[in-house]
Amino acid sequence: DVKVTQSSRYLVKRTGEKVFLECVQDMDHENMFWYRQDPGLGLRLIYFSYDVKMKEKGDIPEGYSVSREKKERFSLILESASTNQTSMYLCASSRLSGGTGLNTEAFFGQGTRLTVV
Amino acid sequence: EDKVVQSPLSLVVHEGDTVTLNCSYEVTNFRSLLWYKQEKKAPTFLFMLTSSGIEKKSGRLSSILDKKELSSILNITATQTGDSAIYLCAVVPGTYKYIFGTGTRLKVLA
Numbered sequence: 494d495v496k497v498t499q500s501s502r503y504l505v506k507r508t509g510e511k512v513f514l515e516c517v518q519d520m521d522h523e524n525m526f527w528y529r530q531d532p533g534l535g536l537r538l539i540y541f542s543y544d545v546k547m548k549e550k551g552d553i554p555e556g557y558s559v560s561r562e563k564k565e566r567f568s569l570i571l572e573s574a575s576t577n578q579t580s581m582y583l584c585a586s587s588r589l590s591g592g593t594g595l596n597t598e599a600f601f602g603q604g605t606r607l608t609v610v
Numbered sequence: 611e612d613k614v615v616q617s618p619l620s621l622v623v624h625e626g627d628t629v630t631l632n633c634s635y636e637v638t639n640f641r642s643l644l645w646y647k648q649e650k651k652a653p654t655f656l657f658m659l660t661s662s663g664i665e666k667k668s669g670r671l672s673s674i675l676d677k678k679e680l681s682s683i684l685n686i687t688a689t690q691t692g693d694s695a696i697y698l699c700a701v702v703p704g705t706y707k708y709i710f711g712t713g714t715r716l717k718v719l720a
Contacts, residue, residue, distance in 0.1 A: 497652075524706055526707075526708070528710070533619075533712060534712060535698070535710050535711055535712035535713055536698065536700075536710035537710075538707060538708075538709075541706060541707060543705075543706050549706070551707070583652070583653075585708075587708075589705070593660075594705070595641055595642055595660065595702070596641070596642070596702050596705065596706060596708070597658075598644055598655040598658055599644075599655075599700075599708055600655070601652035601653050601654075602652055603651050603652045604651060604652060
């Protein structure tokens with residue numbers, strides 16, 4: 494079975510702390526994504542990666558960075574956590590279909606609910 | 611700017627009702643549209659629609675893509691309480707990204 498695993502379900506951190514959110518997928522997917530989900534705003538893309546060591550900014554990258562040193566692992570880093578980063582964070586992965594070149598469906602992790610106090 | 615809009619934002623129905631959820635989009639280089647169901651955890655994939663596959667059906671759920679109107683609908687017939695969830699629509703413009711709408715929150719009352 495396809496699996497995307499996020500390291501924590503719930504996290505509480507203090508303002509100013511450096512926070513690491515880890516995501517691992519076991520499907521050998523090329524593409525990995527970090528989204529945050531807030532009520533009324535839906536899922537907003539923070540960063541994505543289409544290959545090891547490659548990263549692209551999404552729509553709301555400010556205050557975040559990412560790391561992809563291995564194909565299966567994609568880390569989201571909050572350099573200095575702030576209260577407005579309190580949110581649900583969702584990691585996802587996908588692959589490109591060899592035949593069509595289309596992105597297939599994305600598979601999501603269970604989410605990390607981060608509270609910054 | 612690429613945009614995906616879902617309506618209604620929320621919906622309350624009774625078991626047995628039929629519901630229609632809407633998704634409209636404005637994107638450059640449309641490749642595909644996906645529907646997801648999200649309960650209290652990770653979104654789970656329902657359907658993917660493309661230019662070559664504009665209609666999908668699975669049990670009581672069905673979806674149609676209207677490329678002319680730049681929209682899609684998700685139909686759920688004979689709703690059950692287990693259908694209560696947030697339904698997300700996403701569009702793939704180009705190769706990599708998924709652009710999500712805000713979702714429709716469906717509540718089915720017994």
